[in-house]
Amino acid sequence: MGKTxxxxxxFILSKATLENVYAAFVxxxxxxxxxxxxxxxxxxxxxxxxxxxxxNKLSVATVGxxxxxxxxxxxxxxGMEAFASNMMKKEMEKLDMPPVxxxxxxxxxxxxxxxxxxxxVDMFHISEKDLIEDLDGILTIGDFYNRxxxxxxQLLFI
Amino acid sequence: MEAVVAGQKLNLTEEGYLTxxxxxxxxxxxxxxxxxxxxMTDRHWEVIKxxxxxxxADKALSVRGIKNSGVxxxxxxxxxxxxxxxxxxxxxxxxxKPKSCI
Numbered sequence: 001m002g003k004t005x006x007x008x009x010x011f012i013l014s015k016a017t018l019e020n021v022y023a024a025f026v027x028x029x030x031x032x033x034x035x036x037x038x039x040x041x042x043x044x045x046x047x048x049x050x051x052x053x054x055x056n057k058l059s060v061a062t063v064g065x066x067x068x069x070x071x072x073x074x075x076x077x078x079g080m081e082a083f084a085s086n087m088m089k090k091e092m093e094k095l096d097m098p099p100v101x102x103x104x105x106x107x108x109x110x111x112x113x114x115x116x117x118x119x120x121v122d123m124f125h126i127s128e129k130d131l132i133e134d135l136d137g138i139l140t141i142g143d144f145y146n147r148x149x150x151x152x153x154q155l156l157f158i
Numbered sequence: 159m160e161a162v163v164a165g166q167k168l169n170l171t172e173e174g175y176l177t178x179x180x181x182x183x184x185x186x187x188x189x190x191x192x193x194x195x196x197x198m199t200d201r202h203w204e205v206i207k208x209x210x211x212x213x214x215a216d217k218a219l220s221v222r223g224i225k226n227s228g229v230x231x232x233x234x235x236x237x238x239x240x241x242x243x244x245x246x247x248x249x250x251x252x253x254x255k256p257k258s259c260i
Contacts, residue, residue, distance in 0.1 A: 030259055033221060035241035097260060098222055106221060106260075109232035 007152030008037040010144070013046035015158065017061045018085060021049045022092070024158045025103045032110040040107070041144045043117035046158075047124060050116060050132045055100045059085035101132075108134035113147075115139045164189040175248070175255050179210075182252030191250045194241070198250075202238055205230060206251045213253040219244060220258040 009031040013024040024040055031038035048054045062068055062075035062084045074080065089099070098106060108114060116131060116138045128138070148155060161170050164185040169177040174190070176182055187206060191198045208229045212219060221244060224235050239246040244256050 026259060029221065032236070033242055033244055035245075095260075096218070096220055096222055096258070102222075102225075106225060106232060109225070109236075110221065111233075111236055 005152055006031075006036055006154055007150055008148070008154070009039075010148055010153060010155045011038070011040045012144075012155065012157045013040055013042050013049065014044045016045040016048035016054075016058055018058045018088060019060055020158050021046075021058055021100065022097070022103075025100075025107060026097075027156070028112045029103075029107055029110060032107075032112055037111075039113035039115065039147060041115045041117060041139065041141075043120045043141075047116060047120050047126060049100060050104070050114065050135060051126065051130050052132055053130065055104070055132070058100060060088050104132055104134055115144060117141065117144075171255070173249075173255060176252040179213075179252050187250045187252065194239075194246050194249065196239060196246070196250070202250075205235070205238060205247060209247055209251045210253060213248075213251075218258060219248065219253075219256040220260050222260055 009028065011024045011028055013021065015021070024046075028038045028040050042050050048058060059081045060068075062070070062080045063072055065075070068075060068084065070080075097103075104114070113136045114132070114134060115136055116126075118138050118140045121138055128135075159170055159172065161168055163170075164183070166181070166183070166186060168181050168186070171177060174193075176186075184203075188198055191202070196202070208227065209219065212223070217223070221232060221235075224230065224244075225232050230238075235243045235247075239250075244258075248255055
């Protein structure tokens with residue numbers, strides 16, 4: 001089997017729904033497991049996933065999500081979001097998927113760089129002490145693009 | 159496919175994993191490690207031994223499992239086996255390539 005041509009994966013996570021956060025985490029971790037460098041840039045709502053007080057309270061989108069196969073009106077009922085999120089978390093635990101806080105620890109220990117977007121941090125009035133300790137820093141999008149510094153780098157917006 | 163590793167005829171998968179663990183010897187592990195560019199130390203062997211015990215006990219291997227192993231942490235795992243530690247270490251250990259995505 002030949003060596004992979006992908007050398008570095010840069011993920012931009014802009015959403016805070018559980019399914020999107022996990023998609024970014026699984027792919028970023030999977031890259032490291034294949035010997036590919038990987039980094040995540042948390043911007044806009046994606047910042048929720050690195051705010052200590054919020055990261056374990058993320059939920060699945062039950063409204064405007066056709067894959068839920070429930071009518072939008074039902075998806076909007078009180079408690080639906082929590083119900084669906086708990087279901088998903090249980091299923092993920094069965095697959096040995098770690099919760100968000102533990103997943104972030106694993107990512108950081110695996111060498112995934114974690115960056116917060118400066119513009120979004122300023123916009124949401126977030127201070128550094130609200131963010132996880134494993135964070136590698138706060139960057140502008142320009143700084144982040146500069147990290148696409150080698151051939152075989154891919155950028156992915158989630 | 160058949161291949162000769164460390165002077166022994168072996169059955170390997172296309173990616174170079176042993177298909178029969180009973181054929182494994184430390185010499186074979188060493189030879190595979192060399193091909194992967196890894197200089198084996200006592201610490202490497204400790205981890206390899208642990209992986210083999212896990213697989214024999216039918217436990218699935220994952221990076222999360224390494225974190226909870228009590229044997230080594232993830233950082234050390236990546237330092238010992240650079241370039242995809244689970245993939246590389248299992249090849250050296252003569253056990254199947256893990257199917258886990260995490």
